[in-house]
Structures are given as structure tokens and as C-alpha cells.
Amino acid sequence: MGKKGLIPIAFLLLLLFPFFLPRFYVYLSSLILIHGLLATSLNFVLGFGGMYQFHHCVFYGVGGYTTALLLTKTSLSPFLAFLAAPFASAILSILMGVICVRLSKLYFGMLQISLGSLVWAIVYRWYSFTGGDDGIHGIPIPHLLASTNSAYYFTLVITALSMFAMYRMLVSPFGKTLQGIRDNPVRCEMIGVNVKLHQLLALIIAGFFAGVAGMLFVIVDTTVFPEMLFWTLSLEVLIMCLVGGWFTFFGPLLGAAILIILRTIISTYTVYWALVLGVIMTLIIFFLPNGILGYIEEKLKRG
Template sequence: MARTLLFIALAAVVFVALPFVVPSYYVSLTTKILIFALFAMSLDLLIGYTGLASLGHAAFFGISAYTIGILSVKLRMSEWVAFPAGLAMAIVLGMVFALLALRARGSYLLMITLALAQVVWGVAFGWRTMTGGDDGLPGLRRPAFVSDETSFYFLVLALVAASTVVLVALIRSPFGLALQGIRESESRMQALGFNVWRHQFAAFVIAAAFAGLAGALYVYYNRFVSPDFLHVVRSAEVLIMVIIGGVGTLLGPAIGAAAIILLEDIISSQTQHWLLALGIIYVATTLFAPRGLIGLYRERFMARRKP
């Protein structure tokens, strides 16, 4: 416990001090890492703690971003309206996905979430008059109180930190423990009197809400939204972040997000074949660290402690 508190304190000091000791480029890169860490943790709530595989998580990320983009750029509404509207749309879409997808399990669930997400992507790509089609919606402005990189960084840091606290409290609550029980054995939890479908539905919606928050922050970070926000590649990318970091750990997906964003930044500056590199990274992780970076660390650490 003391070691965990020390780690949290050191991490807080590093993140708070970072904008004052590094160039603005690295502040911006860290902001992106924090946003995708939240995105990955939201998916881990589904995969790691509820046992529901999804290949359409980018739909919640993208629908929130598009809602903010349309309301801000097309309808000239205030961010105080656009931001909560983006989160609300992500939650509503999460409900729709849950109602349709929770009828299936395993690879069928994976394919249904993929198909539903592709429908949303198709709407964004084809509805040019509203979404801008493949050109997207440029010209989005950040709120005046976070117009510079440093203030926006601290806003993202505060929201991601608060979201992490909520997620940790959630998975340690009776509800979170019930989700983990459902992950292990649905039939046993039903026999114990738990409403499995209702718990899975709630987990789906909560995960969608946090993914929507990540999408809302990312559209203000990018100041632009396009169908790429909703694409299957985005869903696959965040899924790989979770797998590389370690499924069912929360910290692991955050580390996986940091690793992928940093590698993308380095590799993309050298070659255009980032997706090929991402595939190689995934295969290497599957072969040499099937439990992710967190699992690999635990195995090595525990091996050292054994006499």
C-alpha cells in the first residue's frame, strides 16, 4: 500500500511539473497519451473486467467528437452545450450497441460491434453536408480558458485523473466485483441471483461514456474531426493498446497507450508503414508477452522474489 501511494505521489509530481521542464511538443504528445490512456481504460472495463470483446469501441469515441464538431462548427453553439451533448450521444449510442450486441457472445459479439461501428462510420463518411464527409470538420476552437497547450494539458490531466479514480472505485465496488464474477462464469452468477444482462448493459454504457469523454477531449486536442475517429483501425488500435499493456489491469492499458503513441510518433517520422509496424508489435506481444507488459513485469518481479 505504501509503495502504491509513493508511486502515485511521484507520478503526480512528474505530470504536474512536466509542462514547465519540457518543450511544448512533448506537452502536446503527453496530452495525447493521457487521452488515449483513458480511451484504452474504458475498453478494458469491457474486455478485462466484464469479459465482453468489442471491435467497435471507436464508435463512442467518434460520435462524441462528431457531436461536438457539428454543434460547434456547423451550429456555432457554445462548448458548454457541445461538450455535454457529445458525452450524452456516446451514452445513447452505448445503450443502442448494448441492446443489439449483448444478444451474442465471443466472436459473434466481436463481429456485431464491428458491424454497428461501421454503420456509424458510413454515416459520418457519407453525410457530407453535415459531417464534411472524408474532408471532416476543421476549424474547431478550444474553449477560451484552455486555448494554450499548457492549460489544455492540465484540463486533460485533471479529467483523466478523476476518471481513473472513478474507474478504480468502480471495479473495486460490489458492482465491479460482480462484473468480474460474470466474466469468470455467467451461469454461476445467475445461479447466485445476479441479473447478468443488466450488469453487462451497465458496463457497456459506462465504458461508452468514458470513451466519449476521451473522444471529446481528443477533438479539442486535434481541433478537427474526420471519419478516421470512427474507423475500425481506431478500434483495433485501442484494442491492441489494451492487449499490449495487460488486460484487466487498468494501469496496463494506460501503459499500452503510452507505448503505442510514442512508437507511432517515432516510427511515423521514419516511414509511412505505421500499420505494418503496429501489426508486428501485436504479434511480438502475443508471442513473448501474452499477458501484456504488466503481466511480463509481474512474472519477472515475482521470479526475482522467489528464493
């Protein structure tokens, strides 16, 4: 397979970024990786699980806040603070998942978004604990990871490992079952699969990796703010999945890269980035409903 050979090459290229890119672009690359990881974790349940997780960023935000709060309010080892983030997100996923999996499609999405908004509202207003709408700034990051480059390398390695883990899970029997549930939940039930429990586990895994992404954001940006859990960000991440291709594994990462690079470029010319994004989305939905990577894959398959 020639396609698989691209991955180590891409990884090596990413390793070399800090040697020839200015600092701002290294920082930008970190942001792309983080959002790519976040979008991939969403796509784990969206594209591969068929669940309309409209408000995925809650888990990203909770992961970020967990790390931030542990770093600023406790004297725990920073390592533990990083480790705690994905688990906090996974626990929240269990709580929300148990309530949501009873429903499907739009109803699932709406219940999920209202639960997510509840979490957002608490974070947004709890000034004494979360800093309210200001968020938390200047989070002390261990010296080792404090520079732009080292934060980038850390992000790169963790993102790569997380993506690899998710990929393995998607090609595992569990992953195939999940995709079977996406295609035909009724038939899955008929061949003896406990659909709801499989969906719940998928939600937990997706929440876990969203928490990883949130933790990485704290290291790269040293801030957290309530917009990390606002529903508009969730929809932006959904757009990343759509643009890249939500039935492909690397589509969301590609989508994140495209959107973040475009936003950076366009923002230097105009303040109307949202307008451009809206137009891009409309065009994609009309002409490339399976996303860019989905389109390329289709072309390759047809020969």
C-alpha cells in the first residue's frame, strides 16, 4: 500500500517543522494538530458511529479546565494534571452518554447539546472556581514544555499516539461493529449486538481523546476560557469533519488544517472570515458532500 507510506513521511516532515518555520507557524501547527485530534475524536462517533454528537467540545473544554485547575490550584505533579484531563472527560462522557444513548439522530444530538450547554453555563458562571467568562490565564507549564518548540513536539507525539490508538480501535472488531451499528442499528441488534452499550463505549473513547486535545491546548496556549465549551466551537469542529471527509480517518485532521490555515490567511485581509467559511461550507455541502478526502478516495477507488 503506497498510501500508508505517506504517514511516516508526513510525520518526519512534521518533526522538522520547528527547524525551518518561524515561531508563530510552529504554534499554529500545534493548534492544527490539537484541533485535528479533537475533530478525529468527534468523527470516531460521528462518521464511524453515526451518532450526532453535536456538542463534542464539552469534553475538550473539560479536559482543558481539568488540567488548568489542577496546575493552578493544587501542587500536584504536572504530569498527573495532564493525565487527569482525559479521564475527567471520559467520566463526563459516561454520565452524558448514559442519558443520551437511549435516543438517536436529531434527538440524541439535541439532548447532548442541552447537557453540554448546562456544563458550559456552569463553567461560564462559576467565577470563584473556573474564572467565569475570563477563563484562566498564564497557567504555569513545567519548564520542559514551556517553549513553543517543546510544546509542539509534545503535541505532535501525543497526537500521533492518540490517532494511532483510535485507528487501531476503528479497525478492531469493536470498530467494525460500531460501523455496522452506524449503517444499520436494527440489523445489528438482530445479529446479537448490544447496540446501546457499544455506542456508549464509543462515546467514552471519543470523550477521552477530546480530553487529551483539551489538555494539549493548555500546554500550547497556557490559557483556558469558556468558549472552549461553547456550542459554536462544536459546530466548527463538525465542519472540520465535513470539509475533510467524515467517512475517512484522516479527513477531520485535513479539515482542521485547511480551516485553520485558511482562517489565518484570510484574517490578515478581512474581518469577515465567518462569511468566507459560510460560503465554503455551502459549496462543500452542495458539491462534495463526502468531503475532500472522501472525494479523493472515491476517485482512487473508481480508478
